[in-house]
Amino acid sequence: MRPPVALALLLAQLLHVAGRPNPLIVVPGLGGSVLEAKLTDAPEFRDCQTTSSDWYTIFFSISQVVERFKCWEERFALTMAPDGDSHVVQSAPGVEIRPRDFGGVDGIEYSNSGSGDWIPMPYMKVMVEKLEQDAGLVRNTSLRAATYDFRKAGDWASTVAQFEALQGLVEETYEINEQLPVHLLSHSLGGAFTTAFLNLQVSEEWKEKYVASFINLSGPLLGTPITMAALLTGPVYDYVPQILPELLVPVLRTAPSMVWMSPQDSDVFPSDLPILTTNTANYSAKDLGAFLDDLDAPLMSAVWTDGGVEKLRAASSMSPGVPHFCAYANDTETGLTYQYAVDNLADAGSGKMLEVTMGDGTVTLGSLERCLSEEGGWAGDLVEHKVYAWGGGMDAHTGIVKYDPLLDDLVAYLNRTDVWRTQA
Numbered sequence: 090m091r092p093p094v095a096l097a098l099l100l101a102q103l104l105h106v107a108g109r110p111n112p113l114i115v116v117p118g119l120g121g122s123v124l125e126a127k128l129t130d131a132p133e134f135r136d137c138q139t140t141s142s143d144w145y146t147i148f149f150s151i152s153q154v155v156e157r158f159k160c161w162e163e164r165f166a167l168t169m170a171p172d173g174d175s176h177v178v179q180s181a182p183g184v185e186i187r188p189r190d191f192g193g194v195d196g197i198e199y200s201n202s203g204s205g206d207w208i209p210m211p212y213m214k215v216m217v218e219k220l221e222q223d224a225g226l227v228r229n230t231s232l233r234a235a236t237y238d239f240r241k242a243g244d245w246a247s248t249v250a251q252f253e254a255l256q257g258l259v260e261e262t263y264e265i266n267e268q269l270p271v272h273l274l275s276h277s278l279g280g281a282f283t284t285a286f287l288n289l290q291v292s293e294e295w296k297e298k299y300v301a302s303f304i305n306l307s308g309p310l311l312g313t314p315i316t317m318a319a320l321l322t323g324p325v326y327d328y329v330p331q332i333l334p335e336l337l338v339p340v341l342r343t344a345p346s347m348v349w350m351s352p353q354d355s356d357v358f359p360s361d362l363p364i365l366t367t368n369t370a371n372y373s374a375k376d377l378g379a380f381l382d383d384l385d386a387p388l389m390s391a392v393w394t395d396g397g398v399e400k401l402r403a404a405s406s407m408s409p410g411v412p413h414f415c416a417y418a419n420d421t422e423t424g425l426t427y428q429y430a431v432d433n434l435a436d437a438g439s440g441k442m443l444e445v446t447m448g449d450g451t452v453t454l455g456s457l458e459r460c461l462s463e464e465g466g467w468a469g470d471l472v473e474h475k476v477y478a479w480g481g482g483m484d485a486h487t488g489i490v491k492y493d494p495l496l497d498d499l500v501a502y503l504n505r506t507d508v509w510r511t512q513a
């Protein structure tokens with residue numbers, strides 16, 4: 090658990106050094122927060138456990154997914170909230186899920202912390218170490234992470250609660266760091282999440298007081314086509330091992346965050362660009378609602394009908410009005426349109442990529458380059474922009490968080506005092 094603020098304050102005073110750097114909070118991507126579960130009288134299912142003595146790592150756990158897949162799926166997939174609840178989705182009955190080490194960095198260094206897996210799955214580990222060693226940040230005090238239940242991001246009521254937690258963490262971090270404004274560093278979905286947070290949750294005065302800048306790595310601010318393909322045939326996030334990705338489809342089809350990450354009707358994904366084609370239908374970004382209905386995944390349709398996710402998507406496509414640093418890789422072929430030779434989406438097995446464009450393997454360049462655009466007010470707030478040649482590897486989207494040139498640029502950026510707010 091987090092130390093109480095008074096204790097943390099004392100610690101901060103003891104650690105005080107002249108020229109203390111502005112603190113930084115990481116907002117990780119889809120699949121980027123370790124999630125812990127606790128079971129209390131969960132319904133009987135096969136030979137699965139129904140009660141756990143303590144919290145255990147449910148995401149990610151190679152051993153559970155490989156050895157106990159059906160149990161893992163049953164406990165991890167979201168379910169429909171009862172009628173009249175402000176939430177559209179909720180965790181499965183008898184299951185509580187929380188992000189690991191909110192406010193620390195133990196939930197982002199490895200994707201499978203606490204799982205007992207033999208093979209560690211590093212996610213932000215290299216970045217955390219670099220920021221400690223070269224930027225003078227101190228874990229738990231000036232280097233922290235806002236881990237969140239990424240499955241539920243996009244469900245309005247869940248997301249508002251996550252925004253409140255992030256707001257509290259920023260305010261606390263500011264207080265324990267001599268009232269220095271805080272950098273928010275996001276990756277992937279975390280970029281959309283942070284942008285919506287800054288646009289919807291907090292005021293201009295709040296941003297001026299608390300936010301030093303927004304550092305946005307591989308942010309899909311307009312969504313990305315691969316998400317629609319993943320809803321059909323499985324994920325391609327490289328920090329989730331590609332063990333039978335199709336197996337994960339039923340779980341993905343319960344996560345509102347997948348709707349958030351789907352392409353948005355815009356000049357980048359226009360209505361005459363059929364992102365996904367079957368024998369009987371063309372789906373452009375504008376047809377997302379029809380696509381979700383045809384998937385025959387009631388939870389996805391319910392999330393869409395609720396409308397909350399549209400508010401979040403709109404808010405994450407507009408500049409949040411704080412200085413920002415935008416970075417991504419741009420030379421990997423990335424799926425733009427997909428074709429499935431079936432009549433019904435529900436029958437889709439594997440499809441094929443029809444057209445590719447450049448991007449980072451996950452997000453297409455049009456969405457990545459949004460930070461350069463006047464549209465949405467982005468360009469005016471841009472203070473640093475870095476594009477990396479990756480050499481075509483499919484891992485560019487997530488590999489960037491451990492890429493030396495980016496890490497060096499990041500440290501140099503944090504050491505600047507002229508482009509972002511050093512003091513309120």
Ligand SMILES: *[C@@H]1O[C@H](CO)[C@@H](O)[C@H](O)[C@H]1NC(C)=O
Nearest residue numbers: 090091190193194195228229
């Ligand atoms: C950071 O906090 C976590 C718990 O939140 C604790 O396990 C860990 O030891 C702390 N690390 C440091 C360096 O204080």
Ligand SMILES: *[C@@H]1O[C@H](CO)[C@@H](O)[C@H](O)[C@H]1NC(C)=O
Nearest residue numbers: 361363366367368369370371
């Ligand atoms: C899908 O769009 C293509 C043109 O992009 C068109 O030729 C085709 O007839 C459309 N298919 C359906 C089922 O509407």
Ligand SMILES: *[C@@H]1O[C@H](CO)[C@@H](O)[C@H](O)[C@H]1NC(C)=O
Nearest residue numbers: 419420447448454476477478
């Ligand atoms: C990637 O960005 C670099 C630097 O801006 C540029 O020279 C290069 O042409 C870009 N590549 C693609 C495929 O857009």
Ligand SMILES: *[C@@H]1O[C@H](CO)[C@@H](O)[C@H](O)[C@H]1NC(C)=O
Nearest residue numbers: 305308310413415457459460
């Ligand atoms: C975040 O990055 C994405 C992709 O690189 C971009 O579309 C968006 O405009 C960026 N936003 C900010 C605030 O830099």
Ligand SMILES: *[C@@H]1O[C@H](CO)[C@@H](O)[C@H](O)[C@H]1NC(C)=O
Nearest residue numbers: 223224225500501503504505
């Ligand atoms: C930060 O900037 C100062 C002054 O320009 C310089 O002396 C120092 O080496 C820089 N530190 C890093 C880590 O770049």
